[in-house]
Every structure is written in structure tokens, then in C-alpha cells.
Amino acid sequence: MRRQWLVLLLSLTAVALALVAVRYSPRPSLSESVPLSTVVRDREGRLLRLTLASDQRYRLWVPLSEISPSLVEAVMLQEDAWFRWHAGVNPVSLVRGAWSTYASGEARIGGSTLTMQLARLRWRLQTRDVRGKLVQIARAVQLELCYSKDEILEAYLNLAPYGGNIEGVGAASLIYYRKPSDRLTLPEALALAVLPQAPSRRGRLTARDDDAFYIGSGLEAARARLYARWRERHPEDAAEDALLKLPLRLHSARELPFRAPHLVDRVLAERAWHPHDGPELKTTLDTRLQRLLEERVRNHLQRERSRGLRNASAILIDTRDMGVRALVGSADYFDAGIQGQVNGADAKRSPGSTLKPFIYALALDQGVLHPASVLRDVPSAFGPYTPENFDGRFMGPVTATEALVRSRNIPAVGVAAQLKQPSFYDFLRRAGVRDLASQNHYGLALVLGGGEVTMEELARMYAMLGNDGRLRALRWRDGDPQEEGARLLSAEAAFVTRDMLRQNPRPDAGSQSASRPLPVAWKTGTSWAFRDAWSAGLVGPYVLVVWLGNFDGSSNPALVGVEAAAPLFFDIVDGLQAARVDLAEPVRQWPLNLKRVEICRASGDLPNAWCPQRGMTWFIPGKSPIRISTVHRAIAIDIASGRPACGPFDPRSMRNEVFEFWPSDLARVFVQAGIPRRRPPPGHDCAGSQDWLGSPPSITSPYRATRYTMRLSHPEQVALNLAATVDADVSRLYWFVGNTFLGSAEPGTALAWTPDRTGHFRLSVVDDHGRSDEREIEVAVVQ
Incomplete structure (x- = not known):
């Protein structure tokens, strides 16, 4: 007998140990491998999109601690009042359910506990027959052995059906009430607590005259019955009686927001790069600014529809943290006619002249120029490349600031040709422009938009100007780290370039919309064949870039940057001001190594004694070019004859008059344009009459770094033209090989010169004042 008791005790101990082993052994979480939806929010927590899980259901997993205690208690009161005390199965409930269903013929009652319901949901069990019910009971016991009561309760609340394809209190609370499940009121919690019993029937919403949806009569009656039981437990909640009588407003899944679709698509596509992120994605987007951009883009295209403008993109970035505050990838995401689901901000397009500011910024850093340096806008050739201006005209001498603001092509190419290290191509590579071909493929045409960039890449570069020359990555998610960035430009060059761009007047400068001027550093661009119209710039702490065009690359003569894109750009700027967005200049790096210096306006150089008009410009000590102006020079004139006088100056018979000594190419443009200039009179170059050297000649033909070929059958066809621009005081040029x-x-x-052989030649030219220039060329032979 004693032996039998010992065996029984050992058996019970073994069973107990087995149960403990099962209970505390490692087991998968109940949320594991459950497909979940993703919640995407803006930086203020506003909902942008709730995605479907992979099984096409709305489902979020919310920890029990983040679910309203009222909802948790209401669910147990409605579904399983003895949940905390049974072992997964409540025999009393089972007997009562079997009697009601099979014996008495009354209403069909399942008698399932919360654990049994979780088992049915987790393993997709069919429980309408006895065999299915037995499997459900076994699975419920298994759950109780392996998981705690809180884990089971949490899993049930996250898997329970709430109508249609909505599962779990997290998704139901967000869809029906537009709030997280820990902020539910008691009337809202009670409605959710009774919904899983008949989600397809009770979940039907009733429309009222105001087009709002409210809970149906079935759900309302079930909630009232549950509230009556609630009041028995909580007599102190008498104040809730009035609230339960009010109609309960709900939303439907069809009303879920679908905001900023291109940005949301992007951050969702990048989720694979961040596998440890939770079900919520908080972006850097600002819904208020997103709506502003969408509205302005839509209104602008409505006004311009008669000109064939149908599509546009825009991006707004806060340079302080590099967060993308708004992104309009296309004019209409749902318009297949314009391929609206394409994200124009990530499409490679020709940037036109929007890259010119960075050519001048590099030139500032490399000492090629300062803002008032005078550049040549004259017919020019750079090797075999002969660029033209957009308007087909030439302005002659222009300052660097004027050349940038007026988007003159020839001065920009001339500046780019003088860049050393980095070249403009190297700069674009360092700035993260992807998929560039080789440098030889573009040549100097890269300056005028020969390559392709995306709107995002362009916005990053303009943000670099706003961040004192540091290139920083765009931030799409609120949790993305803020980079210090790589320095591609000096803070001085970035500051001066911004200042130059601020001189660009808005196209509607005289209109009422510009009555409250705001300093904007901006630039337009137009691609070849009128395929793309751009406007990009800095507005206080923000970078704004807009594009108009067609995703299929078709052209339209209306796609001119200053006419199509600039009005939209400033329409958005005005909208930012009207919305009282903080557009104060951010804190910049200061002090900078900059000085204000006096220059002669005509030449951009330091003024000599005869310069009549002077101005001020920014100067980077140690970098900016410095020399004395030689455009204005005094010539001694004989008082009696009015002709140049040679010999020592005698104030009794001579007077000094100031004349302008322009190089020959600029003087020719003045004549062609009919612009009068006080040119030096004949005979002014008396020997010894000048005590300074003017500008040396500059060879314009043959081209630098160019190979010329001659055919054996026609050697006479290789005759080369030798030409140079010279100072105004030159009357003769002498050529040498x-x-x-x-x-x-x-x-x-x-x-004209015909080489007598092939090979390398050193050509030189000397003017009649002894100043010279030279270059090397190569002559090859072909059959």
C-alpha cells in the first residue's frame, strides 16, 4: 500500500514538473508571425496612412499596457467574467452553452472562454461541431500551460474580429475612432467590447443626414446591456449614463487618410533597410505644409491648363534638420493619364541652369572671381563647343552676379572652364549625383544641364548652400540621425553665393503678391527642347524646389523656368508667409573670413584714380582675385587741337581726359548693340605715354586642347585661323609658331596659317605693347 502511494506521489511530481517545464520553457511569442499593418504618421503624430497587412487585413499589435483598462475590463465582463480563475475551459459555461444550443432549442451559445476564442482565432479552427469543439478545448489548455493570463488576454485583444477585415483593438480604435486604444472613452470601449460577438452584423454603420456614420441598433442594444452590468460593478460611474445616450460617431475604413502618397510609398519601400522598426513609422513630413504645397500645385496647373501644363512636382526641406516637410511627387497620384503614381522627385531630369550657382560657388572658392568680377558675354568657343545664350543675344561685360542672376550661358561655361580641382564634374560626383556618365561624355555641356539629376539631389545641393557648404543627407523618418555632413564648399563661398542669388528679382516683383518682400535666394532652369521647367531656392530655413513637365519626356514651349516654374515657386512662398510659417533666417556660421571692398563697377577690379563709378562687393581674403582696374585711363589732350598730345604733360597746353579701354571682343559687342562708349582716339598710344600695362592678348582660335586633322589628299584644307582678343590700346598683333x-x-x-607638318606646335601672339599669350595645339594626319 505504501509502495502504491509512493508511485502515485512520484507520478504527480513528474506531472507537476512537466507542467512547470512546459510553462517556463522557451516558447514563441503569440505575436510572432502574425502579419501586421503599418501606421505612418507625420512629425506631429497625424495619421498619413494605415496599410493592410500581408493577408489584406487591418491589424496592429498593441501591448496590454497600452490598451484602455476600461476596454480590457469590459471585454472580460462581456466575454469571460471568470477568465482570471479558470484553466482555459469553464465547464459551467460549456454545459450552459450545450444545453441552450442542443437541448432547450434557445439561442445558440458557444460557451467559449477568452482562451478558447484565442485558440480558434490563432489556429483558424472550425468549432461548430463536437469534434471541433474538443480540438478547441485542447488548444485552450495548451495555451494556458504555455502562456500567462496577460499574454493570452493581450493576444485575444489583438486578434479579435471587429468587422470586415479589421482585427484587433489597435486597428479598430484607429479606424473607428481615429485614436490609439489607450485613449478610449467608456462609451467607445463598451462598443468595441461587444463588437467581436457578431462583427459582421453589429459592425454595420448607420448613415445620418449629415453623412456621418453611427453605430447600428444591434450594436447599440448590446452596448446598453453591457453597460447595465458595468454599472452593477461600478456604481460610481453614474455620470456616464448621459454619455451612453448620445449617438456614437464612428469612421469607416474607407475614410482612412491617404496623405502624401509618394513620400509614404518611399518610407514604406525602405522598411527593409530598418528591420527592427515597430509597426509605427513617424516621418519628418508636416501635414499642414503638405496640404499647402498640394493646393498650390493644383491651383497653378488649373490656371495653366490652357498652355498644356498638366504635371508638376515639388519638395520642401528644412535645412536645420534636413527633414523633408512636404513632397508632391505628381499633380495627382490617381491620374493615370499623367502617370501620377510616378514620384517625380526621384526621376532623373535635365536640370537646365539650376546648377549654375554651384559653378560660381566653386569659382569663388578657387579664386577665379568675386561677385563683381566682370565676365565676357560674347560669342565664344571652348574647343569645339560653342555655347549660346537662351535668348540668342550677347550682353558684353557682365558681373558674375548679373551673369548668374540673368542665367547667361557663355559666362557660366567660361567660368567652368577655369575651374581646377575639383572640376564641376568632380563636384557633382561628390555631391551624390548618381549615374553620371564619364566626364568626357559631357564636357562643358554639363554646365548647362547636359547631365541629369533628381529633384532630391538638387534639393540636397541647395540645402548645402544653406548649411554653409556642408552636404547632408535628407531625412525622411523622424528617427533618422542628423549628420554633420561633408564640406564641399567653404562657408564663405556658400554665403556669397546665397547673397548673389538673393539679387534675383521675383518675376512678379511689381505685383501685389510681392508687397511683403522676403529675401529669397533662387534660380530657374529650362532644359533643352523645353522638356523641364525648374525653380529652386532657399526661403529662410527651407529649400523649395519645383518642377513642371511630363513624365514621358514630351516637350512644350511653355516649359520655361521663369514663366512656368517661377510663378509656382513664389505662389508657394507666398503661401508659406500667409500661413505664418517661421521663415526667419537660421543661425549660420559666423564670423566668416569675408570683407567688403571697393571696386570699379566697369571692370570689377580695384578702382584706379580715373574710375568714375565705384561700388562695394564681398571679398574672400587670400582667395578672391585682386588687381587694379585698367579700363579707365587718362590721355593727355592738346587743348588747341583736341588731339592726343605726346611728351611730358604741360598743364598750360594739355588736359587729361578719361577714356574706356575695352578689349576688342567687348568693344565689338558694344558697337553691334549700339551702346556708345568713350573709345580712345587715334594716336593715343604715344611711346612712353602710359605708365602701366593694359590687358595682354588672349588667343581665341585655334582652340585649346584640340587636335586638328589634315587629309593627305587635301592638305590645303587644314588652314587654321589665328585670332585673339586684345586691349583697346593695341593696333597690331604678331603671330609666331x-x-x-x-x-x-x-x-x-x-x-590664316597652314601647318607644314603634323605634330605638336606652340603658337604665340604678341601685341605692339609687348604683351603676349600662347598655347599648344596638335595636328594629326588621316587618310
Whole structure:
């Protein structure tokens, strides 16, 4: 007998140990491998989108601690009042359910506990027959052995059906009430507590005259019965009686927001890069600014529809943290006619002239120019490349600031040709422009939009100007780290470039919309064949870039940056001001190594004694070019004859008059344009009458770094024209190849030369004042 008791005790101990082992052994979480939806919010927590899980259901997993205690208690009161005390099965409930269903013929009652219901949901069990019910009971016991009561309760609340394809209190609370499940009121919690018993029937919403949806009569009656039981437990909640009589407003899944679709699509597509993120994605987007951009884009295209403008993109970035505050990838995400689901901000397009500011910024850093440097806007050739201006005209001498603001092509190409390290191509590579071909593929045409960039890449570069020359990554998610960034430009060059761009007047400068001027550093761009119209710039702490065009690349003469994109750009700027967005300039790096210096306006150089008009410009000590202006020079004039006088100056018979000594190419443009200039009179170049050196000649033909070919059958066809621009005081040019004299020519006249052999040649030109220039060329032979 004693032995039998010992065996029984050992058996019970073994069973107990087995149960403990099962209870505390490692087991998968009940949320594991459950497909979940993703909640995407803006930086203020506003809902942008709730996605479907992979099984096409709305489902979020919410920890029990983040679910309203009222909802948790109401669910147990409605579904399983003895949940905390049974072992997964409540025999009393089972007997009562079996009697009601099979014996008495009354209403069909399942008698399932919360654990049994979780088992049915987790393993997709069919429990309408006895065999299915037995499997459900076994699974419920298994759950109780392996998981705690809180884990089971949490899993049930997250898997329970709440109508249609909505599962779990997290998704139901967000869809029906637009709030998280820990902020539910008692009337809302009670409605959710009774919904899982008949989600398809009770979940039907009733429409009222105001087009709002409210709970139906079935759900309302079930909630009232549950509230009566609630009041028995909580007599102190008498104040809730009035609230339970009010109609309960609900939303439907069809009303879920679908905001900023291109940005949301992007952050969702990048989720694979962040596998440890939870079900919520908080972006850097600002819903208020997103709506502003969408509205302005839509209104602008409505106004311009008669001109064939149908699509546009825009992006707004806060340079302080590089967060993308708004993104309009297309004019209408749902318009297949314009391929609206394409994200125009990530599409490679020709940038036109929007890259020119960075050419001038590099030139500032490399000492090529300062803002008031005078550049040549004259017919020019750079090797075989002969660029033209957009308007087909030439302005002659223009300051660097004017050339940038007026988007003159020839000065920009000339500046780019003088860049050393980095070249403009190298700069774009360092700035993160992807998929560039080789440098030789573009040549200097890269300056005028020969390559392609995305709107995001362009916005990053403009943000670099706002961040004192540091290139920083765009931030799409609120949790993305803020980078210090790599320095591609000096803070001084970035500051001066911004200041130059601020001189660009808005296209509607005289209109009422510009009555409250705001300093905006901006630039337009137009691609070849009128395929893309751009406007990009800095507005206080923000970078704004807009694009108009067609995703299929078709052209439209209306796609001109200043006419199509600039009005939209400033429409958005005005909208930001009207919305009282903080557009104060952010804190910049200061002090900078900058000085204000006096210059002669005509030449951009330091003024000499005869410069009549002077101005001020920014100057980077140690970098900016510095020399004395030689455009204005005094010539001694004989008082009696009015002709230049040679010899020592005698104030009794001579007077000094100031004349302008422009290089020959600029002087020719003045004549062609009919612009009068006080040119030096004939005979002004008396020997010894000048005590300074003017500008040396500059060879314009043959082209630098160019190979010329001659055919054996027609060697006479390789005749080259030798030409150079010269100072106004020059009357004769002398050409040499090596030490051999080739001949002389007057300024503005080319000298023909035919090489007598192939190979490398060193050509030089000397003016009649002894100033010179030279270059090397190569002549090859072909059959």
C-alpha cells in the first residue's frame, strides 16, 4: 500500500514538473508571425496612412499596457467574467452553452472562454461541431500551460474580429475612432467590447443626414446591456449614463487618410533597410505644409491648363534638420493619364541652369572671381563647343552676379572652364549625383544641364548652400540621425553665393503678391527642347524646389523656368508667409573670413584714380582675385587741337581726359548693340605715354586642347585661323609658331596659317605693347 502511494506521489511530481517545464520553457511569442499593418504618421503624430497587412487585413499589435483598462475590463465582463480563475475551459459555461444550443432549442451559445476564442482565432479552427469543439478545448489548455493570463488576454485583444477585415483593438480604435486604444472613452470601449460577438452584423454603420456614420441598433442594444452590468460593478460611474445616450460617431475604413502618397510609398519601400522598426513609422513630413504645397500645385496647373501644363512636382526641406516637410511627387497620384503614381522627385531630369550657382560657388572658392568680377558675354568657343545664350543675344561685360542672376550661358561655361580641382564634374560626383556618365561624355555641356539629376539631389545641393557648404543627407523618418555632413564648399563661398542669388528679382516683383518682400535666394532652369521647367531656392530655413513637365519626356514651349516654374515657386512662398510659417533666417556660421571692398563697377577690379563709378562687393581674403582696374585711363589732350598730345604733360597746353579701354571682343559687342562708349582716339598710344600695362592678348582660335586633322589628299584644307582678343590700346598683333614669325594682323582680323607638318606646335601672339599669350595645339594626319 505504501509502495502504491509512493508511485502515485512520484507520478504527480513528474506531472507537476512537466507542467512547470512546459510553462517556463522557451516558447514563441503569440505575436510572432502574425502579419501586421503599418501606421505612418507625420512629425506631429497625424495619421498619413494605415496599410493592410500581408493577408489584406487591418491589424496592429498593441501591448496590454497600452490598451484602455476600461476596454480590457469590459471585454472580460462581456466575454469571460471568470477568465482570471479558470484553466482555459469553464465547464459551467460549456454545459450552459450545450444545453441552450442542443437541448432547450434557445439561442445558440458557444460557451467559449477568452482562451478558447484565442485558440480558434490563432489556429483558424472550425468549432461548430463536437469534434471541433474538443480540438478547441485542447488548444485552450495548451495555451494556458504555455502562456500567462496577460499574454493570452493581450493576444485575444489583438486578434479579435471587429468587422470586415479589421482585427484587433489597435486597428479598430484607429479606424473607428481615429485614436490609439489607450485613449478610449467608456462609451467607445463598451462598443468595441461587444463588437467581436457578431462583427459582421453589429459592425454595420448607420448613415445620418449629415453623412456621418453611427453605430447600428444591434450594436447599440448590446452596448446598453453591457453597460447595465458595468454599472452593477461600478456604481460610481453614474455620470456616464448621459454619455451612453448620445449617438456614437464612428469612421469607416474607407475614410482612412491617404496623405502624401509618394513620400509614404518611399518610407514604406525602405522598411527593409530598418528591420527592427515597430509597426509605427513617424516621418519628418508636416501635414499642414503638405496640404499647402498640394493646393498650390493644383491651383497653378488649373490656371495653366490652357498652355498644356498638366504635371508638376515639388519638395520642401528644412535645412536645420534636413527633414523633408512636404513632397508632391505628381499633380495627382490617381491620374493615370499623367502617370501620377510616378514620384517625380526621384526621376532623373535635365536640370537646365539650376546648377549654375554651384559653378560660381566653386569659382569663388578657387579664386577665379568675386561677385563683381566682370565676365565676357560674347560669342565664344571652348574647343569645339560653342555655347549660346537662351535668348540668342550677347550682353558684353557682365558681373558674375548679373551673369548668374540673368542665367547667361557663355559666362557660366567660361567660368567652368577655369575651374581646377575639383572640376564641376568632380563636384557633382561628390555631391551624390548618381549615374553620371564619364566626364568626357559631357564636357562643358554639363554646365548647362547636359547631365541629369533628381529633384532630391538638387534639393540636397541647395540645402548645402544653406548649411554653409556642408552636404547632408535628407531625412525622411523622424528617427533618422542628423549628420554633420561633408564640406564641399567653404562657408564663405556658400554665403556669397546665397547673397548673389538673393539679387534675383521675383518675376512678379511689381505685383501685389510681392508687397511683403522676403529675401529669397533662387534660380530657374529650362532644359533643352523645353522638356523641364525648374525653380529652386532657399526661403529662410527651407529649400523649395519645383518642377513642371511630363513624365514621358514630351516637350512644350511653355516649359520655361521663369514663366512656368517661377510663378509656382513664389505662389508657394507666398503661401508659406500667409500661413505664418517661421521663415526667419537660421543661425549660420559666423564670423566668416569675408570683407567688403571697393571696386570699379566697369571692370570689377580695384578702382584706379580715373574710375568714375565705384561700388562695394564681398571679398574672400587670400582667395578672391585682386588687381587694379585698367579700363579707365587718362590721355593727355592738346587743348588747341583736341588731339592726343605726346611728351611730358604741360598743364598750360594739355588736359587729361578719361577714356574706356575695352578689349576688342567687348568693344565689338558694344558697337553691334549700339551702346556708345568713350573709345580712345587715334594716336593715343604715344611711346612712353602710359605708365602701366593694359590687358595682354588672349588667343581665341585655334582652340585649346584640340587636335586638328589634315587629309593627305587635301592638305590645303587644314588652314587654321589665328585670332585673339586684345586691349583697346593695341593696333597690331604678331603671330609666331615656336620662334618662326608667321605674320601680323590688325585687331579683330584673323591670320590664316597652314601647318607644314603634323605634330605638336606652340603658337604665340604678341601685341605692339609687348604683351603676349600662347598655347599648344596638335595636328594629326588621316587618310
